Amino acid sequence: MKSVLRGIGSYVPDKILDNHELSLRVDTSDEWIRTRTGIIERRIAAPEQSTSELARIAAQKAINSAKIKPEQIDLVIVATITPDMAFPSTACILQHQLGLGKVACFDLEAACSGFLYSLDVADGMLASGRYKCALVIGAEKMSSILDWEDRKTCVLFGDGAGAAIVMTDGEGPHLMGFRSGADGSNPSLLHQPAGGSKMPASISSVENREHFLKMNGKEIFKSAVRVMEKATRELLEANGLRTKQVDHVIPHQANFRIVESMAQRLEIPIEKFFCNLELHGNTSAASIPIAFDEACQKGIFRKGEMGVLVAFGAGLTWSATLVRF
Ligand code: UT7
Numbered sequence: 001m002k003s004v005l006r007g008i009g010s011y012v013p014d015k016i017l018d019n020h021e022l023s024l025r026v027d028t029s030d031e032w033i034r035t036r037t038g039i040i041e042r043r044i045a046a047p048e049q050s051t052s053e054l055a056r057i058a059a060q061k062a063i064n065s066a067k068i069k070p071e072q073i074d075l076v077i078v079a080t081i082t083p084d085m086a087f088p089s090t091a092c093i094l095q096h097q098l099g100l101g102k103v104a105c106f107d108l109e110a111a112c113s114g115f116l117y118s119l120d121v122a123d124g125m126l127a128s129g130r131y132k133c134a135l136v137i138g139a140e141k142m143s144s145i146l147d148w149e150d151r152k153t154c155v156l157f158g159d160g161a162g163a164a165i166v167m168t169d170g171e172g173p174h175l176m177g178f179r180s181g182a183d184g185s186n187p188s189l190l191h192q193p194a195g196g197s198k199m200p201a202s203i204s205s206v207e208n209r210e211h212f213l214k215m216n217g218k219e220i221f222k223s224a225v226r227v228m229e230k231a232t233r234e235l236l237e238a239n240g241l242r243t244k245q246v247d248h249v250i251p252h253q254a255n256f257r258i259v260e261s262m263a264q265r266l267e268i269p270i271e272k273f274f275c276n277l278e279l280h281g282n283t284s285a286a287s288i289p290i291a292f293d294e295a296c297q298k299g300i301f302r303k304g305e306m307g308v309l310v311a312f313g314a315g316l317t318w319s320a321t322l323v324r325f
Pocket of ligand 1: 027028029032033036037112151152153155215216217218220221224254255282284312313314
């Protein structure tokens with residue numbers, strides 16, 4: 001039994017923050033950001049828009065595209081590192097906002113790999129036979145945890161949400177296999193130090209800017225290329241496929257240089273990689289479903305083609321999904 005992506009939808013906020021505007025806030029330039037990352041602009045949520053609000057709009061679009069009734073949904077998973085609050089889960093908040101039944105809801109925290117981890121988990125729960133229709137969402141308000149005085153990180157991220165309806169029957173891309181993993185040996189490579197039980201909020205944690213995202217960009221870059229290549233190879237091998245047989249890759253949209261390096265190492269032509277990071281930056285768990293939705297809208301997939309969705313993120317986590325369109 002293979003899960004089917006019955007519908008997909010995405011939403012990004014209206015406000016565009018381009019590199020030029022950013023260069024008025026921090027010591028950076030359009031040229032530096034473009035050449036080092038490929039990013040030109042990103043979307044920023046309004047102050048009153050929380051992650052659940054971004055998720056709700058994307059979810060409604062996915063429900064419409066799947067042509068199902070909201071009452072059919074019996075499982076909600078929200079992948080996010082920027083939940084509305086520590087608890088309750090953003091998935092529970094969203095259940096009420098969408099007027100769903102009193103169904104199972106939880107958040108999944110695997111950073112930028114979160115959406116693909118969630119597909120992996122939803123597929124397993126659907127295969128158990130205990131659930132029939134999953135709403136899987138990646139949603140982030142990254143602007144709420146960025147240090148707008150740190151040019152090394154604030155230029156990289158954006159806000160948005162993408163959602164999918166996953167069922168075990170019907171028409172749509174089939175989810176053929178998954179490969180998820182993690183290496184927890186060096187959590188401080190990419191983290192938000194304060195606000196949890198290790199460093200609860202205090203005057204000094206705020207004064208020291210510990211509630212913002214911190215990253216060792218160089219190390220993350222190297223790990224990203226390595227783990228996404230490995231996850232892709234292992235996924236293909238487990239499903240009896242070679243890299244030549246891949247028609248499309250939708251990679252995590254973090255940095256175009258990471259995508260280029262991965263393409264080279266996998267010997268998959270760069271033209272097969274779908275990228276939209278120039279318009280959105282890195283939207284963390286939302287990046288893959290937003291890219292997937294935009295690629296669908298552009299009509300780039302043909303029936304029967306094979307695709308790989310692959311992501312890496314804080315943890316470090318990684319996850320790859322094989323799709324037959
Ligand atoms: O979802 C996972 C999220 N994270 C990532 O994907 C990040 C992965 N890493 C990267 O994408 C890259 O490492 C970055 C884009 C973050 C940085 O690119 P880099 O080529 O590794 O640059 P760097 O960190 O080596 O910095 C080079 C120089 C430094 O100046 P000095 O020390 O050589 O004088 C930085 O201070 O560039 C400087 N720099 C900037 N200059 C202008 C760093 N950020 C900026 C900036 N504007 N925004």
